[in-house]
Amino acid sequence: MKKILMISHSSRGGGAEIIFLKTADALKKNTLKIIFNSKEGFTVKKAETKKFDIEIINNFILNTSVVKVIVRFIFWNSVSIFKLMKIIQKEKFDYIYSGSIVNYIGGIAAILTRKKHVWHIHEMDNVGYQWFNPKFNFLVRYILKYSTVIFVSDGVKNSWLKRLSLKESDLEYEIIYNPIKKLNKKKDYFNAKNKKITIGCAGGFCKNKNQKFLIETFIELQKKYDNIFLKLAGDEVVNEGKRLIENKISKKKYSLYDYTDISIFFSKIDILVVPSYSEAWPLVAIEAASFGLIPVLTTEGSINELLKESENAFYINPYNSTELYEVLENIIINYDRLKSSISNNNKKLLEKCEFNKKFEKRINSIF
Template identity: 30%
Template sequence: MSKTRNVLFLQSSSELYGSGKIIFQVLRIYREEGFNPVVVLTGEGPLADLLVQDGFTVCIQNLGILRRKYVNFKGLINRFDKKLKAYKFLDKLHQKYDFELVYSNTLAVIVGSYWAQKNNLPHIWHIHEILFGPKPLVKLLRAMLDKGTPEPIVVSEAVKKHWGGMLKNSKPEVIHNGIPYQEYLMPDSKTKSDLNIPVDKLVITMIGRINPGKGQLFFLAMAKEILKTYPQCHFLLVGDPFPGYESIHEEIKSVIREGDFSGHVTDLGFRKDIPTILSATDIFVLPSILPDSFPTVILEAMASALPVVATRSGGAEEMVSEGETGYLIPIEDVEMGKIALEKLILNDQLRESMGEAAREKVLREYSFEQFSEKIRNHLWRQVKRN
C-alpha cells in the first residue's frame, strides 16, 4: 500500500473572500494530484464549513496571525505566545500526518515558514499582499522569504515588482488568480426586486471586505455626486468588516444614514450569493485606496459581463483594460470617478460592449485551466526540489 502524501496548509482566516476562495481551489488541485491536504484555520467560519462539506480535513488553531496592529512591544509579545502554541500544535500534527510539504496562504501566516525550516520541509508561500509598512514587518517578511521559500507564488506582476526588488535568493513566480466561472456565466436569476431595489434602477455595486484599504467611503463619496444628477441609480455595498475594523463599518452606516441618500444606497453585508448579486448589477466598482494585489472580485465581475471601474492600485491595472473593459481612476479622485461612471450610466451600448469584452478577457487571460496548470507545475517543482 502506498503512503498517503500529506500536505499541511495554513490559512490566515476562515472567511470566503478572495484569498479564501483561491485556497479552496488550490486545495482541490492538490487533491486531484494525489495529495491529502490537512488545513489549519485560525477559527470557524464560512471557509471551514465549505472545506468540511467538500471532504477536507480541517483543524482549528490560533496561528498567531501577524497584523499591522501587532507591530509594537505588547503586540509582538502576544504574537510570540500564540506562535509558540501554534508551533507545538503543528509538531503534534506532524507526528500524526508526517507532512511532505507546507503551504502558507498570505504573508500574515509566518509560523509555517519557521516550522517548515525546522523540520526540513519544502515551504510554499502564496503572497496576496503589497505591504509598504510598518518597515520592521516588511524587513522581517523579506528575510523569511529569502531564507525559507525559494519560489513563492505571487498573484500579480504588481506583487512581484514590489517584493522581487527586495529579495536576493527567492524568485517569485506570478500565478494570476483564476476560479471556475460557470456560476458567473449562468447565474441563478435574481431580479432587482429580490434585493428590494426598484426594477427601473441602474445598479452600481461594490463588493469587498471592510478594512482601511477597500475604499467604501470613497465609493459613497462618488455615489453622492452621481445621485445629484442621476437619481435613477442605486448603489449596492456588499461585505462585512474584518475583525478590528468594525468602527469603519459604523462610519459607513453613519454616512449612509446622514448623507441624504434617500434610499439610494443598500448595505447588504456579507453575502454568499455573489453570482446572483452581480447578475442584478449594471456597473461594478472597486475603489481600493491601498494597493490591492489581484482582486478576485474583479474576475467575478468580468465573468459576469460587467464593465469595471477600479482605482489604479496594484493588480487592477493588469486586469482592467482602460476604455475597453472599464475605466481606471486615480485613488480617492471623486471627480474622475464621477466622470467614468457618467460615461457608463449614459450609454447602455457602452456598458454592454465593455461587459462582453471583460468576459472575453477573463476567460482568455485568467482562466481556471491556466491557473490550475500553473499551480500543478509549481507543486511538482517543489516536491522534486527535495
C-alpha cells in the same frame, strides 16, 4: 502522492481565504491536512463542509504593531510553531503550504524541520496600506528566500521585491493567476441595455475596502442624475452603510446586503466599483467582467496586467476625491456605448484565459 500541511487564517472569507480553499481543492489528490488559527470564520466552515482533515492551532498573523506581534509570538505563536513541528515530524509531511503574506508560522516551522515550504502571496505592498510593520521585513525576507513562492501577479511580485530589497534571482517563484467563480448569467446579458443604472460594490466593510468613498461620490452624483441607484454587499455593510448614508440618499435608491450570492448581486447592477486602498488581484473584478458589467477599479493593485484602461475597465485613484465622480459620470452619460464595447472586449479576453484549468495544472506542478 504527496503529504501536504496547509496553513491559513479564517475570518470573513476574503480573496486569500477563497483561493486557499481553491488550492486545497486543486491538491485533493494528495494527502492534505489543514491548520486554521480559529474554529470560527468563513474558511474553516467551508473546509468542514468539504470534509477536509482539519486541526485548530491558535496563532496570530503579522500586523503593523511591533509590540503585539512580539508579545503574541512569545506567549502564543512560539507554542504554535512547536505544535506544528510535532505534527510535521509525526505525520511526515513533504510540504508546508502557507496562504497569505501575513501567515508566517508555517514558514518558520518548515525551516526548523527542514521541509519544503510553499508561500502563496496574494497581497500587494502599497505605500498607503501596509500589511505588517517594516521592522519585520527581515523575517519575511528570510522565509521568502527559503520558500517556493507563488505570486498572484507580476505587480504583486514587484511590490515585494522593492519593499524587501530583493532581486528576482534571490527567489524561486511562479506567477499563477487565480481561478474565478463560474457565474450563472443570462445569455443576452452582454447586449443588455438599461436606462436605470445601478452602481454596486461587493466586499466586507472595512477601511481598506473604502466603501465610504463610493457612498460619498454617489451622494454627489444623485444631485445631478436621477436615474442612478446604489447597491452594496458584504459583511457589516448593512450596519456601516446605514450609518454613512443616514438620510443623504433616498431609501428607494439604495440597497444593502450583508451577504448575497454574487451571481444574484451582479444581475442587479450595471457597474462594479472596487475603490480599495489596496487590492492586489481582485477576483470580484474579473468575475464582474465575465458577467458583462463595467468594472471601475482602484489603481492600487495589479489587475491592469489583465484588464486594460478604457478597453476592459476604468481605473481610479482611491486618494483622489474627484476621479471616481468623473469616471462614473462619463459612464452614466455614455452608458450604452461603453457597455457594448467593454463587455464585448471582456467576453473575448476572458474566453482565452482559461484561469481555472491553468490554475489547477500549475499548482500541482509545484508539489
